Amino acid sequence: MKFISWNVNGIRACINKGFLDIVDTLDADVVCLQETKAQPEQIDIPEDLYPYQYAYSAIRKGYSGTMILSRIKPLNVIYGLGIDQHDTEGRVITAEFDDYYLVTVYTPNSGDGLKRLSYRMEWDQVFSRYVQSLNKPVFICGDLNVANEEIDIKNPKTNRRNAGFTDEERDSFKSNLLTYVKDTFRTLYPDKIQYSWWSYRFNARKNNAGWRIDYWLASEELMPRVKDSLILTDIYGSDHCPVELDIMD
Template sequence: MKCISWNVNGIRAVLKKDFVEILYALDADVFCVQETKAQPDQIEVDCELYPYRYINSAQRKGYSGTMIFCKKEPLSVHYGIDRPEHDTEGRVITIEYENCYLVTVYTPNAGDGLKRLDYRMDWDKAFADYIRSLNKPVMICGDFNVANEEIDIKNPQSNHHNAGFTDEERNSFKENLLSQLSDTYRTLYPEKVEYSWWSYRFKARERNAGWRIDYWLVSPELMEKVQDSKILTDIYGSDHCPVELDIEVA
């Protein structure tokens, strides 16, 4: 099973940048998208690969949002994490298959000046509780808005107190998610340096001054089924690049 996750930073914008061609070229079984920034009636994707499509949009227009494209119809689809205070921004979709759940998530950013850090900490706990409530192994993908270790960011020292690399966010990521899930890329490639997000400022992508904040996490019992976990740095169209998981599950 080939799975792709991509924060497109606006699906209407990326549709003008060969998104449909990328869908066909990657030919994934499941293609998860974060930060759609659109309502369902604003999303028109002409791609015959995916008869099943699920959208969770934010109440606030032009903000946040997630989407999943599937070749195979899932057994069930669930939107959000069953917490009203966290379910207005369209951040989570869960699809169920026979042997596992697949969850896509767009984790809240702590924001400029860390103004939303407390909300982010509450979100992490609520999301982790939701994942623990699922009664099958899980695969979780998306933009987690945190670089876990210094190897995952180009300039760790200068970013130590910035959103996405604070001690609070990194510790929360470890305690709430990595305590129950495996980071597929880092498990397979403990020393490899690649990034999945680059600021649009200062020619960061040209200089490869990036962050690895997009992940595929899996339950420990699924880790042995992982064939590969990749960061597709040669694909453009967003300030993020896609991340891929190849795994032997039905």
């Protein structure tokens, strides 16, 4: 089976940049999207491409949002974390399958000047508790808005106090998630340098001055099923590229 996760930075804009042809070519069983920036009625994806579609939008229009497209009907779909104060921005969808959950998440950014860092720290703890409450192993994917190690960012020294690479966020990622799930890409490729997000400024993508902030994480017991974890840097349409997880059925 093939899973794709992609922060599309606006699904409507991405559709105008060839999104439908891209996902058709990728031919994944499940596609998870983050930062859709649209209400469900504004998203037009043909059902013959993906018959099962689940969108979760922010109350604030044109902001945040997640979506799951699937060729396999989930047993159940859960929207949000079940806590009102954390469920206004459409950041989490959980799809239940026979022997695992698939969770897509768009983790809050700490923002300019780290204005949301304290909220981000709270979010990490709440999200971790939610994931651990699920009664099956999990695959977690999405834009987690953190570059975990220096190898995951082009310029670690100059970004040390920027959102996504603070000590607080990196420590939180390790303590709240990596104690019980594995970073599939880094597990398979411990020394590989590859990025999944590039700023639109300063020709960052052309110069490959990027960050690896998009992940496929897996419970320990699911790791034997992981065949490959890929970063599809040759695919455009967003400031992020898709990340792929291939698993044994």
